[in-house]
Amino acid sequence: MNHKSLLDYINKFISLTVEEENILLSKTTNRRYLKDQYIVQQGDVCKSVNFIISGCTKTFYMDQEGQEHIVMFAIEDWWTSDLGSHITQTPADFNVQCIEQTQLIQFTYDNLEELYKEIPKLERLFRKIVERAFVASQKRIIRNFSLSAKERYQVFKTTYPKIDQRVPQYMIASYLGITKEFLSKIKSQIIQGQ
Amino acid sequence: MNHKSLLDYINKFISLTVEEENILLSKTTNRRYLKDQYIVQQGDVCKSVNFIISGCTKTFYMDQEGQEHIVMFAIEDWWTSDLGSHITQTPADFNVQCIEQTQLIQFTYDNLEELYKEIPKLERLFRKIVERAFVASQKRIIRNFSLSAKERYQVFKTTYPKIDQRVPQYMIASYLGITKEFLSKIKSQIIQGQ
DNA sequence: AATAAAAGTTAATCTAGTTTAACTTCATTT
DNA sequence: AAATGAAGTTAAACTAGATTAACTTTTATT
Numbered sequence: 001m002n003h004k005s006l007l008d009y010i011n012k013f014i015s016l017t018v019e020e021e022n023i024l025l026s027k028t029t030n031r032r033y034l035k036d037q038y039i040v041q042q043g044d045v046c047k048s049v050n051f052i053i054s055g056c057t058k059t060f061y062m063d064q065e066g067q068e069h070i071v072m073f074a075i076e077d078w079w080t081s082d083l084g085s086h087i088t089q090t091p092a093d094f095n096v097q098c099i100e101q102t103q104l105i106q107f108t109y110d111n112l113e114e115l116y117k118e119i120p121k122l123e124r125l126f127r128k129i130v131e132r133a134f135v136a137s138q139k140r141i142i143r144n145f146s147l148s149a150k151e152r153y154q155v156f157k158t159t160y161p162k163i164d165q166r167v168p169q170y171m172i173a174s175y176l177g178i179t180k181e182f183l184s185k186i187k188s189q190i191i192q193g194q
Numbered sequence: 195m196n197h198k199s200l201l202d203y204i205n206k207f208i209s210l211t212v213e214e215e216n217i218l219l220s221k222t223t224n225r226r227y228l229k230d231q232y233i234v235q236q237g238d239v240c241k242s243v244n245f246i247i248s249g250c251t252k253t254f255y256m257d258q259e260g261q262e263h264i265v266m267f268a269i270e271d272w273w274t275s276d277l278g279s280h281i282t283q284t285p286a287d288f289n290v291q292c293i294e295q296t297q298l299i300q301f302t303y304d305n306l307e308e309l310y311k312e313i314p315k316l317e318r319l320f321r322k323i324v325e326r327a328f329v330a331s332q333k334r335i336i337r338n339f340s341l342s343a344k345e346r347y348q349v350f351k352t353t354y355p356k357i358d359q360r361v362p363q364y365m366i367a368s369y370l371g372i373t374k375e376f377l378s379k380i381k382s383q384i385i386q387g388q
Numbered sequence: 389a390a391t392a393a394a395a396g397t398t399a400a401t402c403t404a405g406t407t408t409a410a411c412t413t414c415a416t417t418t
Numbered sequence: 419a420a421a422t423g424a425a426g427t428t429a430a431a432c433t434a435g436a437t438t439a440a441c442t443t444t445t446a447t448t
Contacts, residue, residue: 084329135278
């Protein structure tokens, strides 16, 4: 069952009755995207919060000069969305695009609002999820300021070994805030023992 | 009344009955800190989430080399804490220190857990607060990557004009991720019309 | 199997921001 | 009013990482 990984995930934070689980699932949609398809497009209002069953996405910002800046990757058991756009229902700053064929469970804005009413415990679930996301984001800001590019890459590799293997190198460079050329140099330095 | 600004703030997100307001206030502590005092110290477990009535704080990380990296400032009507330490009750990564004499309303870990049980609506309140904080944090990551130091300073000045005026320049440099010398150069460039 | 396109590498040159250090201005204490 | 220290400035020398550009390897398409 596709829903199993979502219910298992939720169960780590709160416990739902079978009835509540059914309500929850009835208000979500299982959806498949192909490689390169967009889940959210910069400028559009983000219509959903998405739990990934399988696959991999990147969330990025396209700047004035047409340069892509990746804010996050997401894989199985992670959430993806433009949360800023979702909560305010205003145009998205970010794009969310599939790097692989991706299957996800979508919570649309309206459905999620209804779910909060019908199962107030979900407020607690999402509070906890967003708390963790916020903490990770703050730590990343600090790492970007206090570590060199090489150190940041090493932290990335040990923190997200799965993503490091799955994602093309030029996207990792973008996530780290450096050019693909410089990441290439860093990698060859590491191979030659610093 | 000191509590007024907190209750007004909360009222923007959820509505509480007078009774609920009283429960909430009964589980908080009004506290004053002098300039330079620490609310949270790196290495200690963070015992509270704090709403600022008056004053100003900085949240910073002290790195290996003893360098201070400021993650955020907080003034009246903002929250301050080491949220990562608070939610996991593990040693803090950050220091929270008062830049001015600061008065705040403290929610201790235990009291907040009790409040979530007694007034489940508060889950919604804090979900929304943290959502906003997370969104701001993500946007900051992008700004740090896609803008030059000068542009980041200009964004900071227009986004937080009050903080720009209140806080010593070397702390703003730290927040922007640059040296005080370079911020000084940037400011003189701006004065001389770019 | 051949070709094209996408991803990754290498090296030379360049630049935004750091480091160091001496100096000035402002605030606080006596 | 003098003195000490904290905050801010200026400028020269330096470096991490960007840019440009030519090249190689891998992957996808016919």
